[in-house]
Amino acid sequence: MLNYPHVALDFMNRDHQEFDALRDQLLESLNQSPLDLDKLDARLDDLLDHTRHHFAEEESRMQAAQFPPYPMHKGEHDRVLADMTTQMEAWKRGRDAEALKNWLKKDVGNWFVNHVNTMDFITAAFIASRS
Ligand SMILES: [Fe+2]
Structure with missing residues (x-):
């Protein structure tokens, strides 16, 4: 958590x-031995799908509210989706579980906490104050 x-x-x-x-x-599945690759792939697809939808929903709400820093927030979403796609492709090619675990634990974890604390926090306050 x-x-x-x-x-x-x-x-x-x-x-x-x-x-x-x-x-x-995902982190739990990565700690299992042996690794269940099909389950991991399915869960990674779920994470990517979820993230796409979650970002798209935020973006349409930002646009509807004419949130001025929209391009900055959208730019970060795009960067994160591109990174997620790259990491998943690398995983499917190389099956490097340590690299995947490291990315999820550190990069994804740090990004998420930082993003919610900054962009999402400010965006939600702005939209809530307008509706
Ligand atoms: Fe966001």
């Missing part, structure tokens, strides 16, 4: 909780 704040919009809090749970399940 990651430590991150609640934001002013419920749908975002639900998405964040789901993201955190999917990441935990």
Whole structure:
């Protein structure tokens, strides 16, 4: 479980909780021996799908509310989705479980906590104040 704040919009809090749970399940699967590659691949696909939807929902709400820093927030979403796709392709090619675990634990974990604390927190407060 990651430590991150609640934001002013419920749908975002639900998405964040789901993201955190999917990441935990993946880390759990990576600690199993032997590794269940099919299960890992399916869970990675779930994480990518979830993240795409979660980002798209935030983006449409930001646009509807004419959130001025939209391009900055959207730019970070795009960068994260590109990185996620690259990491998953590398995993499917090389099956390097340590690299995948490291990425999920550190890169994804740190990014998520930082993103919720900054961009999502401010975005949710802005949208909530307008609706
Ligand atoms: Fe976001």
